[in-house]
Amino acid sequence: xxxxxxxxxxxxxxxxxxxxxxxxxFILIESRDYSLEARRFPQxxxxxxxxxxxxxxxxxxxxxxxxxxAVIEEKGTEREKCKESNxxxxxxxxxxxxxxxxxxFLGFIISTxxxxxxxxxxxxxxxxxxxxxxxxxxxxGLYWIFTTFFxxxxxxxxxx
Amino acid sequence: xWLNSLFTALSADHxxxxxxxxxxxxxxxxxxxxxxxxxxxxxLSMTFSMKPTVGLIFLSAVYASSVYGGSISAILLNTxxxxxxxxTCFDGFEMSKKGEGGRxxxxxxxxxxxxxIAGVLALMFLGPFLAETSLKIGPAEFFMLALAGLSLVAxxxxxxxxxGLMMGGFGLLLAFVGRNVVTGSARFTLGTLYLxxxxxxxxxxxxxxxxxxxxxxxxxxGCIAKATKVTGVMQGVKETLTKPISxxxxxxxxxxxxxxxxxxxxxxxxxxxxxxxxxxxHPETFxxxxxxxxxxxxxxxxxxxxxxxxxxxxxxxxGSSTSALFLSALMIHGLTPGYGFFSLNGELxxxxxxxxxxxxxxxxVLGLLGANYFVKVTQVPNAxxxxxxxxxxxxxxxxxxxxxxxxxxxxxxxxxxxYLTLYKYPMACLVLGIILGDLAxxxxxxxxxxxxxxxxxxxxRPISLILLIVIVLSMLFPYIKKFILMRIRKKxx
Numbered sequence: 001x002x003x004x005x006x007x008x009x010x011x012x013x014x015x016x017x018x019x020x021x022x023x024x025x026f027i028l029i030e031s032r033d034y035s036l037e038a039r040r041f042p043q044x045x046x047x048x049x050x051x052x053x054x055x056x057x058x059x060x061x062x063x064x065x066x067x068x069x070a071v072i073e074e075k076g077t078e079r080e081k082c083k084e085s086n087x088x089x090x091x092x093x094x095x096x097x098x099x100x101x102x103x104x105f106l107g108f109i110i111s112t113x114x115x116x117x118x119x120x121x122x123x124x125x126x127x128x129x130x131x132x133x134x135x136x137x138x139x140x141g142l143y144w145i146f147t148t149f150f151x152x153x154x155x156x157x158x159x160x
Numbered sequence: 161x162w163l164n165s166l167f168t169a170l171s172a173d174h175x176x177x178x179x180x181x182x183x184x185x186x187x188x189x190x191x192x193x194x195x196x197x198x199x200x201x202x203x204l205s206m207t208f209s210m211k212p213t214v215g216l217i218f219l220s221a222v223y224a225s226s227v228y229g230g231s232i233s234a235i236l237l238n239t240x241x242x243x244x245x246x247x248t249c250f251d252g253f254e255m256s257k258k259g260e261g262g263r264x265x266x267x268x269x270x271x272x273x274x275x276x277i278a279g280v281l282a283l284m285f286l287g288p289f290l291a292e293t294s295l296k297i298g299p300a301e302f303f304m305l306a307l308a309g310l311s312l313v314a315x316x317x318x319x320x321x322x323x324g325l326m327m328g329g330f331g332l333l334l335a336f337v338g339r340n341v342v343t344g345s346a347r348f349t350l351g352t353l354y355l356x357x358x359x360x361x362x363x364x365x366x367x368x369x370x371x372x373x374x375x376x377x378x379x380x381x382g383c384i385a386k387a388t389k390v391t392g393v394m395q396g397v398k399e400t401l402t403k404p405i406s407x408x409x410x411x412x413x414x415x416x417x418x419x420x421x422x423x424x425x426x427x428x429x430x431x432x433x434x435x436x437x438x439x440x441x442h443p444e445t446f447x448x449x450x451x452x453x454x455x456x457x458x459x460x461x462x463x464x465x466x467x468x469x470x471x472x473x474x475x476x477x478x479g480s481s482t483s484a485l486f487l488s489a490l491m492i493h494g495l496t497p498g499y500g501f502f503s504l505n506g507e508l509x510x511x512x513x514x515x516x517x518x519x520x521x522x523x524x525v526l527g528l529l530g531a532n533y534f535v536k537v538t539q540v541p542n543a544x545x546x547x548x549x550x551x552x553x554x555x556x557x558x559x560x561x562x563x564x565x566x567x568x569x570x571x572x573x574x575x576x577x578x579y580l581t582l583y584k585y586p587m588a589c590l591v592l593g594i595i596l597g598d599l600a601x602x603x604x605x606x607x608x609x610x611x612x613x614x615x616x617x618x619x620x621r622p623i624s625l626i627l628l629i630v631i632v633l634s635m636l637f638p639y640i641k642k643f644i645l646m647r648i649r650k651k652x653x
Contacts, residue, residue, distance in 0.1 A: 012579070012582070012583050013583050016579060016580065016583060016585065017326075020326060020330055023330070023333065024329070024333065026348075027333050027336070027348060030347075030348055031347070031348075034345060034347060035343055035345065037340070037342055037343050037605050037608075038340050038343045038345050038347055040605075041332075041336065041600075041601040041604065041605075042333065042336045042347070042348075045329050045332045045333055045336070046329075046333060048325070048329055049326055049329030049330060049332075049333060052322055052325055052326040052329065053326055055322060056322060056323065056326065059322075088375070088378035088379045088381075089375045089378065089379055089578060091378065092371075092374055092375045092378050092546070092550070092574075093375070093571065093574070093575055095550070096371065096550065096567075096571035096574065097568075097571060099550075099554060099567070100564065100567045100568045100571060103554070103558075103564055103567060104564050112551055112554075115547055115550065115551065116547045116548075116551065119543075119546060119547040119550065120543045120544055120546075120547060123378055123381070123542070123543035123546060124381065124543060125541060125543035125544060130544070131544075134544060138548065138551070142551065142552075142555065146555060146559070149184075150188075150194070150198075150202055150559070151202060152555070152558075152559045152562075153562060154555070154558075155564075
């Protein structure tokens with residue numbers, strides 16, 4: 001089925017290319033006040049990267065425009081597939097950010113135990129016994145190995 | 161003297177610490193983020209009370225095994241255990257997905273062994289000579305070497321050169337963030353103290369490859385290898401033995417890169433992979449589970465480990481963090497590095513050499529015996545594997561500097577890595593830019609300072625000129641080859 005799309009010419013690639021061009025422009029603008037030695041290399045590389053990025057945006061736009069009917073169909077099915085598949089990438093990123101926020105506060109043991117127990121369930125794993133055992137063994141095992149043998153001071157958190 | 165040293169190296173205390181070092185090195189190497197630098201830094205203090213030979217052999221075993229250990233997680237989980245095994249992921253993980261993890265591990269173990277032996281032999285025979293020669297290499301030559309590495313971007317770009325160049329540019333721009341080595345000024349730090357040290361390489365690599373892979377596995381569900389039957393480790397060993405040219409070529413590249421200060425195992429691993437791909441008759445098979453894509457990077461990174469000790473032992477100049485740690489170990493034990501180190505310390509140097517050779521044998525045996533067990537990781541459901549990779553990524557990013565912000569940096573690059581992989585951007589080019597960016601820029605500026613701003617320095621110095629000619633010829637070679645082939649085809653007609 002062909003689905004109507006809001007922005008038929010904006011693809012994932014063009015968003016990445018635009019982001020890279022913006023990053024290169026940021027480097028160009030930011031480096032204006034630096035000394036010659038400090039700005040020479042970054043300015044040359046940023047200019048080339050920005051030009052290549054703009055070229056790729058135009059190339060992709062022309063390619064999509066030329067065959068946009070086919071592309072719309074393809075993207076439509078791709079999007080359907082994505083919808084059907086899952087939102088696991090978002091889960092993993094969200095868990096990663098939450099872990100960063102609570103790591104120092106809750107400490108390694110509690111935050112890792114929560115992560116090890118919650119992520120498999122969110123990813124659809126149903127054997128709770130294994131999840132619990134793995135969470136306990138790995139959390140304590142990793143803490144013991146890294147603090148005792150590798151002398152890494154993992155945060156203890158407020159409860160310990 | 162060499163025979164007596166062999167008996168010393170084979171004595172019980174030496175062997176015990178050799179084995180301990182190998183096991184610890186394997187664990188450290190396989191865990192993402194905990195590379196050889198970390199291993200040597202941690203265990204250096206343990207060697208204070210040991211005899212010099214025992215201490216140095218123990219550290220050699222940790223070093224060699226951790227570099228090899230990085231390939232285990234690279235092959236089985238697409239998560240490089242050390243930055244020196246990034247290129248091993250490209251074909252190693254593809255083989256694991258096909259249920260050929262055992263074959264890949266066999267190839268990686270035996271090629272790491274041969275590479276390691278080549279490195280030790282280079283240290284033994286060429287050490288004094290090469291230590292002297294490496295002094296003749298200045299900023300102009302280093303810039304040309306970095307340029308030669310960057311010229312490989314086109315090879316690494318998987319057919320879309322423009323995209324490859326843009327990713328290389330992105331990598332270079334990331335490398336510019338932080339305090340400039342030559343001028344000392346802070347650049348692109350957004351006013352934060354955290355970015356003054358630059359974007360940390362270890363969290364970045366863990367993010368792009370390990371955390372990014374955790375996202376991919378979470379999305380795919382199931383388990384990595386669908387095949388229930390795992391192919392044999394010995395098959396990989398046998399196949400590797402039929403590729404002596406690849407082993408020799410990559411070992412030479414590894415030794416050469418190891419001797420040059422500042423390049424390290426990550427550059428050796430990467431550059432040898434690209435050279436192997438470029439010289440292959442079937443470059444299109446690379447990245448799809450080609451065994452030479454494992455042999456080359458693994459032989460090279462292990463060859464560069466011992467070779468990187470040549471300037472440290474011979475001149476007292478550490479070219480990398482790992483050789484600096486070895487140098488500290490020498491000095492702690494009251495030994496003086498320098499030209500005389502190779503000949504004046506009696507049995508010490510031969511004993512260390514024997515110890516290093518035995519360290520290669522030790523990880524070879526452990527690797528081959530353990531490979532069948534390691535490979536079972538690919539049968540674990542992704543839902544259980546993902547949180548384990550995530551936790552190891554968090555610890556790996558945090559461990560080196562005890563900075564919680566490194567965890568956030570890793571997550572951000574995980575997201576970037578995931579989307580770049582999803583849209584098939586060549587990650588090899590990005591990493592190449594990051595590895596060589598600082599080296600290229602700092603040596604370019606140093607060279608211009610020496611020449612008072614004249615670009616002539618790059619063509620006046622003979623080694624620099626030769627390197628420049630090689631770069632130009634290697635870039636023109638495909639077109640020259642095409643032109644000659646066209647002429648040959650036209651002639652009979």
